[in-house]
Amino acid sequence: MHHSSVEHLWEENQFNLEKLRGIDLSHSQHLTEIPNLSGASNLQTMVLNGCSRITKFPQISWNIKELKLSQTAIEEIPSAIEYLNQLVWLELNYCKRLKNLPSNIRNLTSLTRLGLRGCSSITEFPKISGDISDLYLDGTAIDQVPSSIERLTKLQWLSLQYCTRLKRVSSSVFKLQSLMFCTLSGCSRLDDLPEVLETKGILMQLNLDRTAVKKLPAWIEFLPLLNELNTGYCKCIESLPISICNMKSLSSLDLSGCLGVDKMLEDLPLSSSSGLSSLTKLNLSKCNLSTLPSALSCLPYLQSLNVSGNNFESLSLTPFSCLEELNISHCKGLQSLQEFPLPSRLLDLQAHHCISLETLPTSNVVFTGNWITQQSSIYYNCLKLDANARVNIMADAQLRIQVMATKAREPSPEDYLQMYSGRPSFSFCCPGNEIPEWFSHQHRGSRVVINLPLHWCSTKFLGFALCVVAAFGDCEYFNFCFNCKCYFLTKDGEVHEIVCDLEVIKIDGRLGFIESDHVFLLYAHGLSAVFQRDDGEHNLSIYSSCREVLFEFSHVDKDLQPIPNCKIKKCGVHLLYLEEETTQISGDDSLNEAGLVESGGDGIQNIVEDEEVHNSTTLEEEGTEHKSESEIDTLLLGKSGVKLRSQYSSHSVHNGLLLPPENGLDLELEPAAFVDFGDC
Template identity: 75%
Template sequence: MRMQRLRFLKFYSSRYYKGKKENDKVQIREEFEELPDELRYLHWHRYPLKSLPSKFNPENLVDLQMHHSNVEHLWNENQYNLEKLRRIDLRHSQHLTEIPNLSGASNLQTIVLNGCSRITKFPKISWNIKELRLSQTVIEEVPSAAIECLNQLVSLELNDCIRLKNLPSNIRNLTSLMELSLQGCSSITQFPDISASVNSLSLGETAVEEVPSSIERLTNLSYLSLEKCMRLRRVSDSIFKLKSLAYVLLSGCSKLNDLPEVLETEGKLRWLYLDRTAIESLPNNICNLKSLSSLDLSGCFGVDKMLEDLPLSSSSGLFSLKELNLCKCNLSTLPSDLSCLSFLESLNVSGNNFESLSLEPFSCLTRLNISHCKRLQSVQEFPVLSRLLDLQAHHCISLETLPTSDLVFTGNWNSQHIFIYYNCLKLDANARVNIMANAQLRIQVMATKAHGTASLEDYLEDNIEGYSVSFCFPGNEIPEWFRHQRRGSAVVIKLPPDWCSTKFLGFALLCCSCIRGL
């Protein structure tokens, strides 16, 4: 209270949690009445009182952030001059019932009230607001009169506002609006009529039943999410006329059984997620989507026929496809036509019914997931092993054999190598030897690559997470090339005096656990 010239005050914890009082390291008395009037920046996680001090004048305040606070109101309805105020962030302040009239805060650009579950009314705010986040509040309407002047608004977030039923028609006049998110607004039944300026629209878990033809007005739309719209039955073919559209997420739309024809082929569509839908066939001209890089069909039954009916070929328009997800599609074999997609970099076929699998055609794979293929007994051919950086094969409980592949260093190594064979308890001795040889060579090549850098500082700067090789597979023996070994939960290694020189890169660590009865 004696720091009258204090301008910056921050009590912050990177690990604050709601309801855990033991994490509150800053305690203040109830008679706390003052903060310096010169304060510009106030950031106080879990602020414990019901309001700001009664004698505090916020006229110099620029930035106010009090996440997970106990405030019920900020200050009395005095007509303070709030022209300096730029940002208010009170997210997860669950006792907050309202915020003061901010219509006079002409420079206020950001308000975040996410998780303020007692806020029932749309705030009174200035025309100059750019970012308004009201997710998980209980507002029932966005008043037409309140929104008509918000011609600078760029981002409006109303996720999980379960009492919100409609948006006012004049939201279409907000020509600066670029991001609208209504995720989880389960009472919203109509596709919103919004400005063509919007480039990101999230309607997941709403009650929308149709994507109308009027969507073709949204010429700037790049991202469209309709995830888990359980009532969605129809998507207009106008959706593929949008040349800016890059991401379409229809995951979990369980009543959607038809995808419209692709009327335009010059668009930028990159991600198409159709997982867990009822779609039975794909339009043939989907192959003309020249920019499509990620296709998710996981959880869709009849995928084998769906893909066989497509005119796939090495010259197919899907030559940009890099990621294909066929998880849990009830497949017993891979569709033969997939062999022409040799340029795939990521393939997920987990949770299927394969007994044997050959992956030789997919020579560009860097990520492969065959986890939970419980009938899989053998993998006959891997893709080019030196390219593979992430292999997930956990819970392949019948897997016995893996191919013998010579690993040749190609010079193109990523920073993270992960190979997981967890709970593959039937792997034979040859498979385990091959896995360990693969691990040893990758560690050696990784160390060689790191050793070739100019300095340890350069190495760490280029690779913030550091190079790493991780393998997990069943076994109970430690190879001899791990020189420091002992039973128990700890090992002591004596480092040489010059261990901190640039030649020291790290450790190769192996933990072996043998549990009887498994």
């Protein structure tokens, strides 16, 4: 009954509540009180999050295990809470009227997780049982972490983000033997860490970003398992302790927003054999750098480098042979990105708003990285890219799509786990308003129809390459994707629908106003996997009989909601096949049969919006050039009696019957199949 309009439940003793096991009334904002539930002896879970008119702690059975009261108006926790001796999880986040907890809460020996985020009236560190494992005190008004925390011997996660009154942290924190994660981010009055003579713990992650800490203590090297250290935007830090070079477990270091980073690194005795050489992830964004610190050459295993928001004019990547992720976004003075390392392992290149970027390396490098994963190359709002740069990145995108599709077709045994933990996909974006010529099926608007060739779904079929040309207005979305719906029409008039959400862009700020159109090239193995059985054999029984298919694209945000300021101007689809040609597209001999798809234009002929759209390959064989989208619908679906209005709705099969369409659409369909791949 979450999000309900109920104001009252039942009168006391009105029902037998012995069989009641769970209550979820979250976000029922008209609810003012909860009846006495002490007789509900089997009640284990109660969720009242967002019930903003609830002012009193509920009377409940001692058997309760999970109690979630976040965003309520509760002001006090009664001392009787000590009788809830089965309680495991207590959530009171953003109860801004809640005062300090009663001292007898320490008697709750079953309590392992306590959430007090945003409880801005809490001023004292809670006196809780030593059995607690997760403690969230973000945004509270506490001013110190006392030495009594040493009693919390099972504490694994301590979060104190944005406790802006916090000034002191006891050294006992760093002696806790079970503590793995400690977050002090945003504690703007915390200017010093305590002296610790001996560390016993297994701390793995320490977040000190946006604090007033002036220096890192030398004893940090005695945290033997620390693998992630975040000091981003600690603008008072002027140097790093030499002892940091002995931290052999440290794999991730965040120095973003820190001034004088180049000097900090140059002052360290770094070498290829020092502890810091194990770093795989380094964040130097917004550090006012004009060149990369030479000390980075001593980090041979670096896989992820974020240097966004700096002042480079040129950048060379040759020292980073293991680099897989590179973020150079918002380097507004960057004009040239020079050589990639040979061989290259780069999977993810983010170059949003590099407004001066003109030249890029050639794409004819051998790629030795993991093909069975997510890859992206995003040049959003890089409006000055020259012709050679555009040709290079478009050729690289075409190559990667073909090779990824080939590798995903027959993955090696070690690739299977990667495939099912994250489906292989590729996304590419750069300024432009033309679909590359090698896309054999193109059309204006958001839909394109394909007359499928005979035996199209053969054993050599690899999947679909997709292309979209989109125009953006001022857009506040932090990331977005394209939703792709495919309607396959069989010779018997049945329609089979596949839905796939193609993630495109993840960024750390607004997209902003863009005058130019952008071209997106996309591939998702999830969209192709439906044509194959688990044993690798193609599902010929359904899709080989299909003769036409309609691809429909729409633009959505991360929550799959439509983006109002985006217009899809053109779209294209290309069928990928394993071709009987040899090529040197990768260093893997197993790919010698994987030929490139047909060569053609670079797809970026003109980045100035043109009202006259020239479609060199706009489905001439299907007679659809200059047809409206409604005429395309009729062309594809008229045979089966399908009547479409302004949009499509998802259909599914349940117990052999086609469920009725949503949104009031009038559709007349034979029994069909619906496959939803979600985020491909």
